[in-house]
Amino acid sequence: MQSSLFEDVDYIHSDPYSDLETVSECHWQYCFGRHRVASKEFPLHQRRERYHQISAIPHIHHDFIAIYFVRAGRGTRIVNGYAHSMARGDVFLMAPSTIHCFHASRNLTVDALYFQQRLWSEREWEILLALPDLAAYLSPGGDAFAARGHTDHFGHLSPESHVRVEATLAEMRRELNTEQLTHHLAARARLFTLLVQLADWRQDKAFCMRPARxxxxxxxxxxxxxxxxxxxxxxxxxxxxxxxxxxxxxxxxx
Missing domain, CATH: 1.10.10 (Arc Repressor Mutant, subunit A)
Structure with missing residues (x-):
């Protein structure tokens, strides 16, 4: 019997082409902007993704931020040429203009959140980025990537913390699957709270700062x-x- 960790997958990755040297260009409008009317006002998208024995084709996210929570399986994520193994509980914060790919994936299942900067106002971003770790990890560009140690691995959730995160993701999933703007506004608030919680856990050293294996x-x-x-x-x-x-x-x- 298949584990429940692999259920409710929204997106099964398939190689767009076989050329491992060509970088796949990812823009918000093409990837997510056409999915729902509400996403035009609240550019936030959530999906559960599966990667299994795919080619390591690089992708660049031009104009949106990504958060990956590893749910099950294993693999290696290569970001701007630097590799990091992946295990259940890992959290990755991927800033715009970053190139990444997945390698040696085996039933790798992740809960992914994608959003644009315009999801919040300039003042809300100012408040959010007052948290030093978030400011460091959400800053685009090669210099910022080098400054955080050539990684976007933010931490490793304990089983208890992961349960809390998955409960939040389940509520967001329910809210984003409606076309009601009130529910999308609620999901936006949950994401803000989730980012603050992740930053607090990191500051309090509640994370295990490396993958399980x-x-x-x-x-x-x-x-x-x-x-x-x-x-x-x-x-x-x-x-x-x-x-x-x-x-x-x-x-x-x-």
Whole structure:
């Protein structure tokens, strides 16, 4: 019997083409803006996504922010050339103008939230970004990405915290599936609260700051085989296993 963690999937990813060097361009209007009338006024979209044995085709999100909550499965997410393994409970905050792809996914299921900056007023953003971690992770551009350690992995939820997050996501899902603007306004408020909660957990060190597991050596070898034509750094391979570069060299040469 299939676990309930894999149920209610809205989107099963399929490769748009086979060219691993071409970056797939993602704009809000094309990806989400045509789905509902309410999204024009409240640019917020939620869906449960599944990735399984797909090609590592890079995507760039030009004009919207993404939050990914890993629900089940495993895989590796490569962001601006830097790899991070994925496990249930991981949270990723992806700023605009970021390139990412999923690699070696095995029944990887994520709860994704997508939204544009115009979801809130300038003053609301000013208040939200007064939280230092959110300001760092939601800032676009290469310099901002480097400043946060070449990652958009925000934290790892405890089982208790994950239950709370999933309850919030379930309410948002119900609200966004209606065409009533009052419910979309309620979902917007829940997202604001959720971001504040995530920032508080991070500040209070309530997160486990790394995934539950790193990639195994077999997954690293598979990554090398799939990306032999690219410039791969030892640091990238070490990060897949959550090893220091020196420790990775020692393990890899054995």
């Amino acid at each position: 790193g990639s195994g050596i077999a997954e690293v070898l598979a990554f090398c085989e799939d990306n032999f034509h690219r410039g791969i750094r030892n640091q990238q391979l070490a990060e897949l296993m959550h090893f220091s570069e020196a420790h990775f060299r020692e393990v890899f040469t054995q």
